[in-house]
Amino acid sequence: MQDFVKLLGLKHRREVAGKSAIFNGEHFVLEETDWYLLNLFRLWWHYGISFLRLQMWVEEVMEKFMRIYKYQAHGYAFSSLEELLHSLGGEAFINMTQRSVAESLLEAGVTQRFVDDVIAAVLRSSYGQSMLLVPAFAGAMSLAGAQGNTWAVEGGNKLVCSGLLKLTKANVVNARVTSVSLHSAEGKPLYQVRYEDEQGQDSGFYDMVVIAAPLHHGKSTLTFENFDPPIPELLGSFQPTVTSVVHGYLNSSYFGFPDPKLFPFASILTTDTPNLFFNAMDNICPVNISSSFRRKQPQEPAVWRVLSQRPLDKQQLKTLFRSYYSVQVTEWEAYPYYDSAKTLPPIVLHDNLFYLSGVEWVASSVEMISMAAKNVALLAYNRWYQDLEKIDQKDLMHKVKTEL
Numbered sequence: 001m002q003d004f005v006k007l008l009g010l011k012h013r014r015e016v017a018g019k020s021a022i023f024n025g026e027h028f029v030l031e032e033t034d035w036y037l038l039n040l041f042r043l044w045w046h047y048g049i050s051f052l053r054l055q056m057w058v059e060e061v062m063e064k065f066m067r068i069y070k071y072q073a074h075g076y077a078f079s080s081l082e083e084l085l086h087s088l089g090g091e092a093f094i095n096m097t098q099r100s101v102a103e104s105l106l107e108a109g110v111t112q113r114f115v116d117d118v119i120a121a122v123l124r125s126s127y128g129q130s131m132l133l134v135p136a137f138a139g140a141m142s143l144a145g146a147q148g149n150t151w152a153v154e155g156g157n158k159l160v161c162s163g164l165l166k167l168t169k170a171n172v173v174n175a176r177v178t179s180v181s182l183h184s185a186e187g188k189p190l191y192q193v194r195y196e197d198e199q200g201q202d203s204g205f206y207d208m209v210v211i212a213a214p215l216h217h218g219k220s221t222l223t224f225e226n227f228d229p230p231i232p233e234l235l236g237s238f239q240p241t242v243t244s245v246v247h248g249y250l251n252s253s254y255f256g257f258p259d260p261k262l263f264p265f266a267s268i269l270t271t272d273t274p275n276l277f278f279n280a281m282d283n284i285c286p287v288n289i290s291s292s293f294r295r296k297q298p299q300e301p302a303v304w305r306v307l308s309q310r311p312l313d314k315q316q317l318k319t320l321f322r323s324y325y326s327v328q329v330t331e332w333e334a335y336p337y338y339d340s341a342k343t344l345p346p347i348v349l350h351d352n353l354f355y356l357s358g359v360e361w362v363a364s365s366v367e368m369i370s371m372a373a374k375n376v377a378l379l380a381y382n383r384w385y386q387d388l389e390k391i392d393q394k395d396l397m398h399k400v401k402t403e404l
């Protein structure tokens with residue numbers, strides 16, 4: 001994503017400082033302060049060296065994960081998610097998609113209290129589900145993001161997508177794909193893609209097709225025709241996540257601050273507490289931040305984004321906000337529900353028919369999908385030109401070191 005931002009001449013959005021805290025439904029279990037050393041001291045006081053162990057665990061995973069950028073720079077690709085993970089971190093990385101982040105962290109010496117207070121809160125905010133379900137690999141990605149080095153694009157992240165489309169001069173057909181059927185031409189497969197829009201139905205023939213939307217059972221209406229054996233149905237379900245963007249006055253009393261002026265937090269995470277009706281909320285900033293921009297004072301009306309598993313009812317909105325001007329609700333089928341499928345989806349569905357979105361079952365983020373998209377592009381290219389030495393190679397770390 002960094003490369004795309006550079007290539008398109010875009011900029012990172014300016015950071016606006018804001019403190020976070022973790023709420024357990026009754027009080028804050030951890031509060032960030034303005035002082036770095038005090039934050040460290042608090043972490044140490046509450047949780048011993050757990051946060052250092054967490055940091056070492058995350059860094060080890062990220063260091064290995066980042067090998068992918070080197071492999072891709074040398075044109076190497078992988079035909080399955082298992083091969084990709086194995087080349088980065090061996091069997092351990094594959095195991096990290098099968099066992100929970102909580103289990104892995106406890107094994108790495110992180111205490112149960114730290115897991116219950118801090119890890120649970122980060123995962124409820126990023127994946128809307130319990131750390132007992134989220135696999136260790138997805139957990140590591142999300143915990144790496146929680147260390148404060150994430151960024152957004154000035155003007156909105158969507159500028160990356162629109163900029164790339166323009167740059168590639170892609171011919172975009174704005175329509176819903178309904179089916180892909182297999183034909184052949186001179187012994188080579190040819191795929192007919194049918195689509196529909198308000199004007200009606202149409203289709204086109206393609207040498208290669210990449211499906212970049214979830215195909216999982218119940219989620220997709222796209223069908224595959226003429227394939228023998230048929231394209232298997234992918235099992236698994238998705239975790240609903242509701243975002244409510246509320247413009248209003250925060251009810252700071254609910255969080256134990258009767259005087260709204262004294263409420264210091266811009267981001268509130270929550271622990272896995274039964275009956276706690278929201279996962280996280282944060283005071284959001286516009287996509288363009290001018291030099292004079294400042295966060296609203298806590299007693300002023302501000303725009304908050306609340307993440308919850310179900311739409312908030314009136315009573316719940318009243319609990320979080322003293323009063324509000326507007327609420328915009330979006331219900332997402334956000335991320336895989338991680339307990340529901342244990343095998344990773346395939347990348348190659350047929351000779352030149354590829355599936356991209358399966359990588360979300362390893363971890364769901366814009367960076368992951370970009371990395372997987374580059375893998376599919378390299379894979380399709382290498383297969384097309386029969387450059388098989390660039391596919392599923394073993395011992396790549398050694399190979400890329402010795403290649404010029």
Ligand SMILES: Cc1cc2nc3c(=O)[nH]c(=O)nc-3n(C[C@H](O)[C@H](O)[C@H](O)COP(=O)(O)OP(=O)(O)OC[C@H]3O[C@@H](n4cnc5c(N)ncnc54)[C@H](O)[C@@H]3O)c2cc1C
Nearest residue numbers: 175176177178212213222241332334357364365366367369
């Ligand atoms: C609430 C929420 C917050 C998130 N926050 C973050 C974050 O902070 N950082 C981060 O890195 N990631 C975040 N993610 C995850 C991130 O959005 C996804 O990983 C990413 O969007 C996946 O990109 P994609 O292109 O694979 O899929 P999508 O962005 O889902 O795009 C798929 C596209 O395919 C289209 N489509 C579907 N079916 C068809 C069809 N039959 N025909 C034609 N088009 C079709 C869809 O309309 C959609 O436009 C968040 C996700 C959610 C839901």
